[in-house]
Amino acid sequence: MVESLGPLDGSPIPILRPLPPMLSSNMPDSRDPSDKTLHKIEAKAVVPRHRTLMDRLLSPFKELFGLSHVAAVLSLVATAAILVLAVYWFFRLAPPHTLVISSGPEGSAFQTNAVRYRDILARNGVDLKILPSEGSLENLRRLYDPKIHVDIAFVQGGISNAPQGKEVLSLGSVSYEPLLVFYRTNTTATLLSDFIGKRLAIGPEGSGTRALALALLQLNGVTNGGSTILLDLEAENAAAALLAGTADAIFLTADSAPPQLMRKLLLDPQIQMLDFPQADAYTRRVNYLNKMVLPKGSLDFGRDIPNRDVYVIGPTVELLARKDLHPALCDLLLDAAKEIHGRATLLQHKNEFPAPIEHEFPISPEATRYYKSGKNFFYRHLPFWLGSLLNRVLLVFVPVVVVMIPGLRMLPVLFSWKTKLRFLKWYRSLLLLEHDLRGSMDAPKRAQLVARLDEIEHAVNRMKVPASFADQFYSLREHIAFVRGRLAEG
Secondary structure: OEEEOOOOOOOOOEEEOOOOOOOOOOOOOOOOOOOHHHHHHHHHHHOOOOOOHHHHHHHHHHHHHOOOHHHHHHHHHHHHHHHHHHHHHHHHOOOOOEEEEEOOOOOOHHHHHHHHHHHHHHOOOOEEEEEOOOOHHHHHHHHHOOOOOOOEEEEEOOOOOOOOOOOEEEEEEEEEOOOEEEEEOOOOOOOHHHHOOOEEEOOOOOOHHHHHHHHHHHHOOOOOEOOEEEEOOOHHHHHHHHHHOOOOEEEEOOOOOOHHHHHHHHHOOOEEEOOOOOHHHHHHHOOOOEEEEEOOOOOEOOOOEOOOOEEEEEOEEEEEEEOOOOHHHHHHHHHHHHHHHOOOOOOOOOOOOOEOOOOOOOEOHHHHHHHHHOOOHHHHHOOHHHHHHHHHHHHHHHHHHHHHHHHHHHHHHHHHHHHHHHHHHHHHHHHHHHHOOOOOOOHHHHHHHHHHHHHHHHHHHOOOOOHHHHHHHHHHHHHHHHHHHHHHHO
C-alpha cells in the first residue's frame, strides 16, 4: 500500500508499507467451493488406498517379477496348488493306526503268533485286529477278496492252485511248519503209502494242513475212495478220534492245531509220530518242502522221547500282505517277526527267521530293502511315529523345496531376460530414429520423425516394469528426451 505523508514542499511523498504474506495460513480460500472434482482428487491423494489380502499376496509377483495381474494370479494359484498337494501327500503318506490280520483257528500257532504280533505293534501305537480263520487257504482267499478288509495273513507255503498276481506280496518266511503224522502204535507204518485203506483225518476245508496232506498222499498213491476214508476233522476232534480208535492216523500242522495238542500226542505212549526216511527225496521232488530233524530225547530227556532222531518235512510259513501295505508298517512287522521267530526252537536255529525265501509270491520291495540294509534310518534311531513324521517331511517337503528354490531363482533370470529384450527393442528404434536425423531436414521429414518418437515414448510409458529395472526405465525415458531435444534443434 502507498500513503501520502506530505514532503517539505508540500507535495505528497509515497511511503511503502509491507504487505501481508501471500501464503499466510489466515488467507481466505480463493478456490471455488463448488469445484467438487478438485475435492475428490485431493481426498484420493490424502486418504491411503486400503490394500486387500489378495493385493498383498500378488504384490511379490507383480513388483519382483513385473507380472501382469492375470499372470500374477496364475502364479499364485500354481504356488498354492503345489503347497496344497504337498500337504495332502504329507497326510496321505501317514501310516494307518490299525491293521487287520487273518490268523487261524482259536488256539493254533497262527492265532498265538498273531496275538504276540498285536502286543508288539501296540508298543508303537498300531492296533492289530485279529480275524480268526480255518487256516492258510481261507487266509489267502481273504487277501485276494477286496470286499474283506484284511491287510496281512499267515499262509503256508506251497498251497496248490494258489492264485498268482501282484495284488499279494510276501514279507518273507517266518518259520517252518512241519507236517506231523500221528498214528496208533498198533498200526504198522513207515511210509505214507502204508496208510492205504485207513481212516485218515487230514484237516478241515480251507486249512493248509488239508492241502499239504492231499498233495503228499497223492504222491504216494493214496486217494479218497474204496477202503481209504479221508476225514475232514478239526485238530481237537481229529486227536479225540485217534485216541478213541475211530481214526487210524491224523495229519497236523501249526496252521490249524494248537502246539499243546501236538505235544500231548507226542508224549502219549499209545501214539507214534511217523518218521519220514524219504525226507531228502521229498525236498528234491517238491521245492517248497524242507527237511527237519526232531532230535533224540528233545521232548523229554528222562523218558528219552523221542527215542531216536525223527525226520519230518514241511513248508515254511509266509507272512503275506496286500501290495498297498504302508512301507513303514513293513519295517514294523518284520521287526516283530524277528523278535517272535528269531529265537531257536526244536526245529530251527537262532536268527534263521524271518528270511526272504520266495515261493509262489514275490518278496515285496520294502521287505527286500529291509533284509539287505535293515530299518530306515529314522525308524532305527527314533520312536516309530516321530520317525514316520520326519520320513514324510523328507519325502514330501524336501523335494518340493529342492524343486521350487531353483525354480524361483530362475524366474528373476527369465523375467530379467524378457524385460531386457523389451528395453533393447525400443533402444533399437531410438538408434534408427537418431540415424535418420542425419542429413537434410525438411518439415515433412521432421513431422514424420516426431510422430515416430511420440509413438516410441507412448509405448515406453505404457510399459510395466519391475522395480528392480526402474533405473533402466528412467534412463530410457531420458534418452528419449535427449533424442527429442536433438530433433528440436535439428
